Structure formats: structure tokens, C-alpha cells
Amino acid sequence: MSDAPENQTRGDSLFAAPPMGEQERMVEAILFASAEPVTVAELNDRMPHGCDAAEALVYLRKRYEGRGVHIVRVGDAWAIRTAADLGYLMQKETVETRKLSRAAIETLAIIAYHQPVTRAEIEEIRGVSVSRGTVDQLLEMEWIRFGRRRMTPGRPVTFVVTPAFLDHFGLENARDLPGLKELRAAGLLESRPMDGLPLGGAQDEDDDEVIEGQSELFED
Amino acid sequence: MSDAPENQTRGDSLFAAPPMGEQERMVEAILFASAEPVTVAELNDRMPHGCDAAEALVYLRKRYEGRGVHIVRVGDAWAIRTAADLGYLMQKETVETRKLSRAAIETLAIIAYHQPVTRAEIEEIRGVSVSRGTVDQLLEMEWIRFGRRRMTPGRPVTFVVTPAFLDHFGLENARDLPGLKELRAAGLLESRPMDGLPLGGAQDEDDDEVIEGQSELFED
Amino acid sequence: MADLFEEDKRNAVEERLAAEALIVDVDGFEGPLDVLLMLSRTQKVDLRKISVLHLAEQYLSFVEKAKTLRIELAADYLVMAAWLAFLKSRLLLPPDPEEEGPSGEELAAHLAFQLERLQAMRDAAAQLMARDQMGRDFFARGLPEDVTRVRKVTWSATLLDLMQAYARIRTKDEFRPFVLDRDNVFTMEQALERMRKMVGFAGTWTDLVSYLPQGWEKDPVRRRSATAATFAASLELAKEGKVEIRQSDTFAPIQLRRRERGHE
Numbered sequence: 001m002s003d004a005p006e007n008q009t010r011g012d013s014l015f016a017a018p019p020m021g022e023q024e025r026m027v028e029a030i031l032f033a034s035a036e037p038v039t040v041a042e043l044n045d046r047m048p049h050g051c052d053a054a055e056a057l058v059y060l061r062k063r064y065e066g067r068g069v070h071i072v073r074v075g076d077a078w079a080i081r082t083a084a085d086l087g088y089l090m091q092k093e094t095v096e097t098r099k100l101s102r103a104a105i106e107t108l109a110i111i112a113y114h115q116p117v118t119r120a121e122i123e124e125i126r127g128v129s130v131s132r133g134t135v136d137q138l139l140e141m142e143w144i145r146f147g148r149r150r151m152t153p154g155r156p157v158t159f160v161v162t163p164a165f166l167d168h169f170g171l172e173n174a175r176d177l178p179g180l181k182e183l184r185a186a187g188l189l190e191s192r193p194m195d196g197l198p199l200g201g202a203q204d205e206d207d208d209e210v211i212e213g214q215s216e217l218f219e220d
Numbered sequence: 221m222s223d224a225p226e227n228q229t230r231g232d233s234l235f236a237a238p239p240m241g242e243q244e245r246m247v248e249a250i251l252f253a254s255a256e257p258v259t260v261a262e263l264n265d266r267m268p269h270g271c272d273a274a275e276a277l278v279y280l281r282k283r284y285e286g287r288g289v290h291i292v293r294v295g296d297a298w299a300i301r302t303a304a305d306l307g308y309l310m311q312k313e314t315v316e317t318r319k320l321s322r323a324a325i326e327t328l329a330i331i332a333y334h335q336p337v338t339r340a341e342i343e344e345i346r347g348v349s350v351s352r353g354t355v356d357q358l359l360e361m362e363w364i365r366f367g368r369r370r371m372t373p374g375r376p377v378t379f380v381v382t383p384a385f386l387d388h389f390g391l392e393n394a395r396d397l398p399g400l401k402e403l404r405a406a407g408l409l410e411s412r413p414m415d416g417l418p419l420g421g422a423q424d425e426d427d428d429e430v431i432e433g434q435s436e437l438f439e440d
Numbered sequence: 441m442a443d444l445f446e447e448d449k450r451n452a453v454e455e456r457l458a459a460e461a462l463i464v465d466v467d468g469f470e471g472p473l474d475v476l477l478m479l480s481r482t483q484k485v486d487l488r489k490i491s492v493l494h495l496a497e498q499y500l501s502f503v504e505k506a507k508t509l510r511i512e513l514a515a516d517y518l519v520m521a522a523w524l525a526f527l528k529s530r531l532l533l534p535p536d537p538e539e540e541g542p543s544g545e546e547l548a549a550h551l552a553f554q555l556e557r558l559q560a561m562r563d564a565a566a567q568l569m570a571r572d573q574m575g576r577d578f579f580a581r582g583l584p585e586d587v588t589r590v591r592k593v594t595w596s597a598t599l600l601d602l603m604q605a606y607a608r609i610r611t612k613d614e615f616r617p618f619v620l621d622r623d624n625v626f627t628m629e630q631a632l633e634r635m636r637k638m639v640g641f642a643g644t645w646t647d648l649v650s651y652l653p654q655g656w657e658k659d660p661v662r663r664r665s666a667t668a669a670t671f672a673a674s675l676e677l678a679k680e681g682k683v684e685i686r687q688s689d690t691f692a693p694i695q696l697r698r699r700e701r702g703h704e
Contacts, residue, residue: 028288033579068248329565347473
């Protein structure tokens with residue numbers, strides 16, 4: 001250690017400094033309890049006269065090498081921090097399963113049955129406008145993605161379903177989706193009459209949806 | 221290390237648990253990161269599958285013996301706290317605790333030593349009625365909480381001390397209260413009701429509780 | 441000997457100070473039991489060996505002194521005084537075998553127990569407060585790292601949900617006849633009106649198609665609608681006896697002509 005002369009000069013002072021092991025304990029306790037990083041000057045200030053916080057820090061730092069926490073330098077101050085490789089322990093993952101909203105599932109169904117389909121077409125079919133959040137959510141879930149642009153005025157983007165979508169619903173292909181006839185045969189079209197009122201509307205969370213005229217999209 | 225057979229059994233599980241040294245680091249990181257005590261269950265929950273936090277704690281505790289910070293037990297949870305002999309270095313961190321009245325301190329001690337204890341019992345011991353403010357203050361500090369109702373006429377509530385109380389006074393356990401054994405041996409933790417004594421505030425309280433034998437909370 | 445004397449003297453001083461203190465400072469006491477405990481300390485014996493009789497006398501004189509100093513004592517101090525006077529008489533008089541309830545000795549023993557227990561709790565409280573305390577002697581982590589809660593939401597939807605959603609939309613479509621696009625519909629009323637004007641000129645068999653309105657022949661949707669309306673209108677006219685209709689074969693062109701009244 002090259003600090004021997006240093007110690008000697010300090011040895012001249014009236015009170016002998018505590019042993020280095022003690023000083024290390026002190027630095028450890030102060031760094032632990034402090035709400036913010038502590039500078040060497042402050043450490044020396046708080047420790048008994050004659051202590052050498054900088055040297056104690058060297059030992060303490062070595063002691064924590066490879067441990068779950070490290071002594072790290074933050075600017076010109078020091079702090080105890082979690083070892084970077086254990087950062088994942090500081091996260092608590094809670095998995096929540098939520099039911100997809102009606103607007104989202106309808107939009108998804110339209111994309112699946114009519115892909116590639118533009119937003120305007122989805123809105124025409126649903127009879128209500130599609131909120132940005134709904135499309136974003138489906139994109140984020142990676143159940144839909146952008147398809148080719150439609151070669152019509154405005155070159156609107158289209159949406160198509162993804163392999164992740166097919167995977168989730170156990171489909172090999174979007175064409176495997178049951179057709180209207182099968183839906184009817186399965187009793188899925190036996191819904192009650194609508195009195196001309198849109199079914200969705202009220203429960204949809206995108207409440208600003210505008211009801212629009214129905215088009216002839218199903219004449220394919 | 222005597223944990224070899226333990227590790228072997230654990231090796232049978234589908235996923236091999238990380239080596240004990242790693243587990244120790246994990247526990248270290250989690251305890252360092254938390255100001256509150258962390259239960260073994262929560263540790264195991266946050267650590268990878270197959271870890272044994274309880275065992276890792278044994279090693280970690282030993283590692284920090286004599287250091288500036290210690291691994292301490294608080295009820296069924298664990299925490300890192302600075303060594304008490306270094307408290308003088310922490311003037312900056314010292315929190316001014318609200319000065320507790322003599323009544324509050326006595327009431328707290330009675331609850332700690334006699335728990336679960338009803339208000340009438342506290343009053344019988346102190347010979348005066350317990351003011352609402354005193355109980356409220358202790359509840360607010362989270363040093364006491366309501367325990368189970370006593371299965372006696374009127375079903376009075378009882379009070380017990382909390383883990384925060386244990387943490388504050390550096391107690392592993394309510395059984396570690398100073399002098400508890402001696403007090404019990406001397407019969408001073410018993411309730412010995414006797415009619416005709418003009419003591420206790422029970423009569424001026426709404427709950428004219430029947431004082432009965434102390435339950436054996438500390439016998440577990 | 442000298443020590444004993446010294447101690448007695450000191451005790452006397454302490455006792456006097458204590459007595460003064462309690463009289464001057466009666467509000468500082470937490471009830472009669474607190475006073476009794478304080479007084480019992482002047483007996484300088486183990487609380488287990490305390491003379492309850494003597495204690496009762498001490499207490500009664502305390503109350504007397506308080507009265508002479510016109511210190512208002514709370515009711516429970518007076519209740520205690522009355523009870524201790526009763527206890528004193530019990531302890532002094534031989535036990536009455538007729539008397540029910542606990543004996544004087546039992547009551548005295550219980551009072552002594554209560555004093556001892558209160559003292560024990562005070563000692564325990566003092567020991568507790570003398571312990572190292574968090575935030576004063578030892579400290580928790582000053583810079584805790586929050587556990588970030590990563591909330592992972594998985595959205596659930598089944599194939600059935602998907603199909604039902606689609607079915608719902610399609611059903612909605614089927615039940616919306618009232619908002620049909622009128623531009624592409626040629627109603628029977630329109631056809632009838634048009635044909636009434638035209639049949640007067642149809643002396644010979646003419647194809648029904650030639651009665652379709654202008655601009656409705658090309659677009660299949662419009663054509664279908666116009667054809668159906670015109671056909672329905674011609675049936676209506678036939679019913680009225682205005683026209684005759686014929687079709688030579690299945691799917692052959694439908695022809696019509698004006699019905700001459702005189703032919704009948």
C-alpha cells in the first residue's frame with residue numbers, strides 16, 4: 001500500500017484512527033443507510049477523526065466484487081447498487097388475462113375474413129368507425145399487421161392477420177375460417193333481429209363511433 | 221458444505237436450480253433493494269424456480285456477521301439493517317420519532333407482553349382507562365393492530381403488535397421481548413380477576429368486558 | 441450502623457420529597473393505582489412483601505393532605521380511598537365467618553399483585569424503549585430500489601368469439617333492409633307508373649326488357665331491381681286487364697301487349 005506515509009501523517013493527530021476493518025464497516029453502513037450517493041469527503045466528515053474513507057472504499061469495493069450488490073461510483077460519490085445481472089429480480093411480473101373488447105374482436109374478425117382490408121372498409125362493414133386504439137392494440141398483440149397498400153386513390157394501407165393470429169386460433173390458414181353458411185349451420189347466425197339498431201354501439205369503449213350507412217361489401 | 225444431498229434432491233426437478241452461491245447473491249440483492257423485510261415466500265417467489273431462499277439466507281447471514289450491516293429476522297421476514305454500534309454515524313439519517321407519552325409506552329408494553337389483549341385488560345393492568353388517542357397513535361404508527369375478537373360476551377376486540385413493531389425494536393419475534401420468560405414465570409402475565417376492587421377503567425367504557433384468563437399466544 | 445442511619449435519613453428525605461411531589465403534582469398521576477405504586481416505593485421493600493395495611497394508611501393520609509390543600513381529587517381517587525378504608529378495617533378486624541366474598545387478605549394480596557404487575561409492565565416498557573431502535577440506532581436501506589411491477593396483459597379471445605363477432609356483424613347487415621340504397625332500387629310503383637304511360641302504344645307483342653327505364657340495363661344490380669319491378673308491374677296491369685302476357689318457353693323472353701277491349 002502506498003498510503004503508508006499518509007497514515008503516518010495522520011498518526012500525528014491526537015486520536016488514533018479506528019482499524020481499517022472498522023472503517024470499512026463504517027463506510028458500508030453509511031452507504032447502506034444513505035438515501036443518496038455519498039462523496040468521500042462526506043464519508044470522512046461523518047467518520048471519526050483520522051479515518052480514510054477512500055482507502056476503506058477500496059477494500060469494501062473488493063469485498064463486494066461478484067456479490068449480489070456492488071459498490072458503484074455515481075459522479076464523485078459512492079453508492080450500493082444491485083449487480084446488473086440480477087436486475088431481473090427487481091421486477092415482479094404479474095400476468096393478467098383480459099377479454100378482448102367487442103370492438104377489437106369485431107375488427108379482428110373483419111380483418112380475418114376480408115383480408116387484405118383497409119380501415120375504411122372495416123368501418124363500412126362494422127357500421128361504426130374504428131378507433132385508433134383498437135387497431136393499435138391488435139397490431140401490438142401481433143395478431144394483425146400492415147399488408148400492401150391498396151392501389152386506389154389515397155393508396156390506403158391494408159391490414160392482414162399474422163401467423164401469430166393463426167397460431168393463437170389454431171388455424172392453418174385464414175381461409176380455414178368457417179364461412180357464412182357454416183356459421184349459420186352452426187347456429188351462430190341465429191341471433192335475434194336488430195330492429196335496425198347497431199348491436200355494438202353502447203358497449204363499445206370507443207364511444208365516439210359514428211354509425212354510417214351500410215355498403216354492399218358482401219357481394220363478393 | 222452440508223447441502224450436497226439437498227442439492228441432489230433438488231437436481232431431480234425439471235429445471236436445475238442455480239448454484240447456492242448464486243442463490244445467495246440473489247437473496248442479497250433482493251434484501252438490499254428493499255427497505256421493508258421480505259418474507260422467505262416472497263424471496264422464493266422472485267427467485268428462479270427451484271431456489272431455496274431459506275438455505276441461502278443461512279449462508280448470507282453468516283457472511284454478514286460482524287460487518288457494518290446485518291441480516292436480521294423480523295417475524296417470518298428478513299431484512300438488512302445497519303449494525304447498532306454504528307448508529308452514531310447516522311445523525312443524518314436519524315428520524316425524529318414522535319415522542320410517545322408515558323401512557324402510550326405503557327400501553328404498548330402491555331400489548332406486547334400480554335397480546336392478544338383487550339382494552340379492558342389494559343385498563344385493569346394500568347388502573348386507569350385508556351384514552352382513545354393513545355390507542356389511535358399506536359395504531360397509526362403501525363406498531364399495534366387489531367387481533368381477533370375475544371370469544372367472550374360482547375366479543376371485544378383484542379390488540380396485538382405488528383411486524384413493524386418487531387422491526388423497529390430489532391426483535392426477531394414477540395417471544396424475544398426482554399424478560400418475557402421471567403415475567404411469565406413470576407405469574408405477572410396472568411390475568412387474575414377479582415371482584416370488588418375499585419380499579420381499572422373498564423366500568424367507564426362501553427365494553428364492559430369480562431376479564432378472563434390470558435390466552436397462550438406465546439406458546440406457539 | 442452509620443450507613444443504616446444515613447440510609448434512613450436519605451429515605452426520610454426522599455419520602456418527604458415524594459409526598460410533596462405527589463401533593464403538588466397530583467395531576468401528574470395516572471390514577472389511584474399509580475399513586476399507590478408510588479407510595480409503595482417509599483416502603484423500600486420488595487413489592488411482594490409490601491404491607492398493604494401500611495399502604496392503605498399512606499394513601500388515606502395522601503387523600504387527607506390533598507383535601508387540606510384543597511386539591512380537587514378525581515372521583516376515582518376518592519373511591520379508592522373509601523375502598524382502602526374498608527380494606528383496612530377488614531385487615532384489622534378478625535374475619536367474619538358470615539361474610540361472603542374474598543377475605544381481607546385475599547383482597548390485599550390481589551392489590552399487591554396488581555401493583556407488582558403494573559411495576560413489571562413499567563420496567564418492561566423501559567427495557568423496550570432502551571432497546572436499539574430503528575431510525576435511531578440502526579437503519580434500514582436508505583436508497584431502496586423499487587420493485588418495478590411489470591404488468592403483462594394477455595388478451596384472451598377464442599375462435600368462437602371471433603366467429604360470433606363476425607356472425608354478429610353479418611346478422612346486423614341482413615337485418616338492415618330499411619337503409620337499403622334507394623339509388624339502386626326501382627320500385628314497383630315507379631315501374632307501374634312508367635308502364636301505364638307506355639302500354640297504350642304497345643299494340644304488338646313486345647319484350648318486357650324494352651320497358652326497362654333508361655340507364656338501368658347495364659349495371660346488374662340496377663337491372664335486377666328494374667326487371668323485377670317491371671315484371672311485377674306488368675303482372676299488376678294484367679290483373680287489371682290492361683295487358684296480356686306470354687312466354688313461349690321456360691326462360692324465354694317475356695312478352696306483353698295491350699289488351700284490346702273489343703277482343704273479349
